[in-house]
Amino acid sequence: MPDLTRLAILDDYQGVARALGPWDRLPADLAIEVFRDTLADPDALAERLRPFDALVIMRERTPFARALVERLPNLRLLVTTGMRNRSVDLAACAEKGVTVCGTPGFGNPTVDLTWGLILSLARRIPEQERALREGRWQVALGNGLEGKTLGVLGLGNLGARVARVGAAFGMRVVAWSPNLTDERAAAAGATRVGKAALMAEADVLTLHVVLSERSRGIVGADDIARMKRGAFIVNTSRGPLVDQDALIAALREGRIAGAGLDVYDQEPLPPDHPILSAPNTVLTPHLGYVTEENYRVYFQGAVEAVEGYLEGSPVRVLRAD
Numbered sequence: 001m002p003d004l005t006r007l008a009i010l011d012d013y014q015g016v017a018r019a020l021g022p023w024d025r026l027p028a029d030l031a032i033e034v035f036r037d038t039l040a041d042p043d044a045l046a047e048r049l050r051p052f053d054a055l056v057i058m059r060e061r062t063p064f065a066r067a068l069v070e071r072l073p074n075l076r077l078l079v080t081t082g083m084r085n086r087s088v089d090l091a092a093c094a095e096k097g098v099t100v101c102g103t104p105g106f107g108n109p110t111v112d113l114t115w116g117l118i119l120s121l122a123r124r125i126p127e128q129e130r131a132l133r134e135g136r137w138q139v140a141l142g143n144g145l146e147g148k149t150l151g152v153l154g155l156g157n158l159g160a161r162v163a164r165v166g167a168a169f170g171m172r173v174v175a176w177s178p179n180l181t182d183e184r185a186a187a188a189g190a191t192r193v194g195k196a197a198l199m200a201e202a203d204v205l206t207l208h209v210v211l212s213e214r215s216r217g218i219v220g221a222d223d224i225a226r227m228k229r230g231a232f233i234v235n236t237s238r239g240p241l242v243d244q245d246a247l248i249a250a251l252r253e254g255r256i257a258g259a260g261l262d263v264y265d266q267e268p269l270p271p272d273h274p275i276l277s278a279p280n281t282v283l284t285p286h287l288g289y290v291t292e293e294n295y296r297v298y299f300q301g302a303v304e305a306v307e308g309y310l311e312g313s314p315v316r317v318l319r320a321d
Helices: 043-047 089-094 110-122 125-135 157-168 182-187 195-200 219-223 244-252 293-310
Strands: 008-009 032-036 052-055 075-079 099-101 147-151 174-176 204-207 232-235 258-263 282-283
Touching: 075 219, 075 293, 089 099, 099 174, 099 293, 110 125, 110 157, 110 232, 110 258, 110 282, 125 195, 147 195, 157 174, 157 204, 174 195, 174 244, 195 219, 219 244
Parallel strands: 008 032, 008 052, 052 075, 075 099, 147 174, 147 204, 204 232, 232 258, 258 282
Antiparallel strands: none
């Protein structure tokens, strides 16, 4: 039977991994160590991880490219939360004999956060809350959503749920993605439009597509230039989907009304990143999947993956396409 001696849990920012997972089900002689920080330096990261033969990683917080995998001679099991992690080189893992497993998740918590950002922008909630604490009352005028147009870029499972909430607010919902059909759009209560029309008509543009080489920069400078001056961009998918420089320029020049962002081109976001000084933004630190319910399912699945490996029957194995 396979054996493991040392397991590391990476990037436990909130320090909750041990409390939210049934780790006591694992063998008592399996040493478990938790790291709460993310190491960006490749040499320091390789040195830290070299002793471990099993790792549990949180989504895409620490990338596992070929260069890192090849520097971890003891690694035999890599468990990622979720069933897709594009920052793991699955081919390199397979070549090195590393088993990669995923975990289930709970619901669609990113839908909640998407609407939290939209409402915060439209009703200027963070600004009003800060002013209230400073002793000022009703300092700005917000915008209602009823009768406005919600533009959804990417109408998969998550985008469709966001679209249905928009309809419940009384919004007109339009959608575009490269392969979207009229029938799929209608099933989500949306109208399919071309990309140019999506950008021009949306009062709120929200992105829900997977990051790939094809989708990188899918919202570029020309797209942002088509948007209304009163429009908002909301991105809870992946930072590189939007041309960050073009977005920051549009915000600073007042060519769009604001942006709600949960994802960035660099994470964790460095303290000198220019988006932090851009006006009319609501920024959150990649919280889309960060809920207690989701974490409990993640870490339950991680324990199951370790148990399956130790029993010689790995579960939810991820393989290169």
